[in-house]
Amino acid sequence: MKQIFTLIAVMFSITSFAAPGPKNAKISISNNDRSNIQVKIDGKMYDLNNTFVMDNVRAGRHAITIYKTENVGFRKRTTQIYNNTMFVSNGQFISIDINRFGKVISKTTDMNKFDRDDRYDNRNNNYGRH
Numbered sequence: 001m002k003q004i005f006t007l008i009a010v011m012f013s014i015t016s017f018a019a020p021g022p023k024n025a026k027i028s029i030s031n032n033d034r035s036n037i038q039v040k041i042d043g044k045m046y047d048l049n050n051t052f053v054m055d056n057v058r059a060g061r062h063a064i065t066i067y068k069t070e071n072v073g074f075r076k077r078t079t080q081i082y083n084n085t086m087f088v089s090n091g092q093f094i095s096i097d098i099n100r101f102g103k104v105i106s107k108t109t110d111m112n113k114f115d116r117d118d119r120y121d122n123r124n125n126n127y128g129r130h
Helices: 002-018
Strands: 027-030 036-041 043-047 049-057 060-074 075-088 093-096 104-110
Touching: 027 036, 027 060, 043 049, 060 093, 075 093, 075 104
Parallel strands: 027 093
Antiparallel strands: 027 049, 036 043, 036 060, 060 075, 093 104
């Protein structure tokens, strides 16, 4: 009886861990501006050097604010260059790019379109790492 219970417990744990769960979202922020950039996501501040990636983002609403600090003479001036609240779904990849002029461009992609080798799989556009 003890062996049967152990076998059932092992089989249950294997099947529960083998089943794929929902993919969490990912947020990537890239900075091509030479200014000091800070990112505030859900009230927590992060310094942005070149690229910032936040994995395992939970689904729901997230507030994202981006600040740019420039040296003006002997003083520093901080301005808000992006402020948005966005709804994030499981399996989404959100890319926020700051170009060299301080303009912010945001793109949302469904990560389910990518296969395990990170290639975009579409009938019309087949590109990626080959």
